[in-house]
Amino acid sequence: MQAVTRVEGRAYPWGAKNIDTDIIIPAHWLKTVSREGLGRGAFESVRAEPGNLFDDPRYAGSPILIAGENFGCGSSREHAAWAMADMGIRAVIAPSFSDIYSGNAFKNGIVTVELPQAAIDRLVEVARTDAITIDLETMTVTTAFQDRYEFTMDPFRRQCLMQGLDEIGMTLAKDTAISNYESMVAAKRPWIKRESGDAGLAVTGIGRT
Template identity: 40%
Template structure:
């Protein structure tokens, strides 16, 4: 996973509550365990009806998605953060997230930021009225700036450390490789070996 420090990019407004993981990536596209190939199916059902907000030219290429409460509810599919990330999003901002979805985001390096509803509303309104406005999301400073709007946000310290260093779960394990190797050297010869 690549390290996350700060992101500058346009904001895409998705002014909807209770967006579940089946809307983010529909079940018929979950035929692979690879982390790639999903971005094209982001919000597939909504997009095929035409005039979906994220398909408007002014929101294409946005890196920050601002949305309503309870984002990522529903099933615990890891594919949802993979899909958002592959579609170009680095940050999701909402008043609340489903816990499993938030954890899955952290595991792949996608920053899920919780802001009060009035702050989210200000960002949604800004992205709608002035779609060319860019937001700066700074994880180290824990700030979001867009136009004349600025917010502080909270992030769990261990998640912040992981994101800043680009440590996914495998990366965390590899940090203890010397201890793992030392343990393996002391195991009895008759036990199975890790090769």
Template identity: 65%
Template sequence: MTPLDKVEGRAIPFGLKNVDTDVIIPAHWLKTTTREGMGRGAFESLRADPDNLFDSADFKGAPILIAGDNFGCGSSREHAAWALGDLGIRVVIAPSYSDIFSGNAVKNGILPVVLPQSAIDRLMEVATTDPVFVDLEHQTVTTQYQDRFSFEIDPFRKMCLLEGLDEISLTEKSDAAIGAYEAKLDADRPWMRPAA
């Protein structure tokens, strides 16, 4: 996973709420056995409009996406995070996310920044003409004007993003603890193993 610290550039002033993962990547793009090339299907129904934001001269390849409440709701498909990553997006800024999407984003080196709607409204305005600056180490979103918005992030997620960590390798260090749990489970509740 590519480490992420500072991201600056144009931010797509998308702003819609309840954007579901079927909109981010429709199901027919899921018929693949690899993670690559999903960007072509990203926001397909919206990009059918030739005047869409994503393909406009200003925002094509922009590293930041600004959205409304409950971004990434619906299907658990990680393909949504792969599609955003393939479009070049490293940061999403929204008031809230679906729990599954925000987890998938972090595992793919995409930072889901949570800011209140008032901050989103201001950033939407700035983003139409100017770049946005995101600093994960200091947990801030700033603009070239006086704007400075601080955001919260779980320390574990922050570390994973900053260091580009592979979570499985990390968990494998707990191998003995997992083994001990399994042994205790077999002793206390042996019926938990599937009977057949």
């Protein structure tokens, strides 16, 4: 996972409410287990409409999406986060998120920022012409017009995002401490390793005389 401390740039000024995962990535795109190329299917039904903002050259490649409340509701498909990441979105700002989508977004390095509706309305307005900055160090969303909105985030998720570590990566980062602990246990309680080995022999020896 790529480390992220700041996401800055143009944003898709969408603001739509109750966007479910089927709108983010339709079911017929779920046949693949690869994350690559899913961006082509992201928001497919919205992109089918003439003049949609996702194909508007003014917002091409925008790293931020501004949405309405209950973003990512519906099914638990992780493909929704994969598709958004593949199209270059690194952060979503909304009043609220589905818990499952928020978790999937985090695991794929997408920052989810919750702000009140009044702040969303203002950011949608700013995004039509200017860039927006999300800073995980200061926990703020700012604009060139001196707008400044503070947000909160689970400290563990914030640390993982800033270090570029998912939950598995965070565990692997403690590999030395884990190895040292296992060595200490093996020295102090050698019977544990012996019993574990005997259990393995018992399993592999089923059916033997």
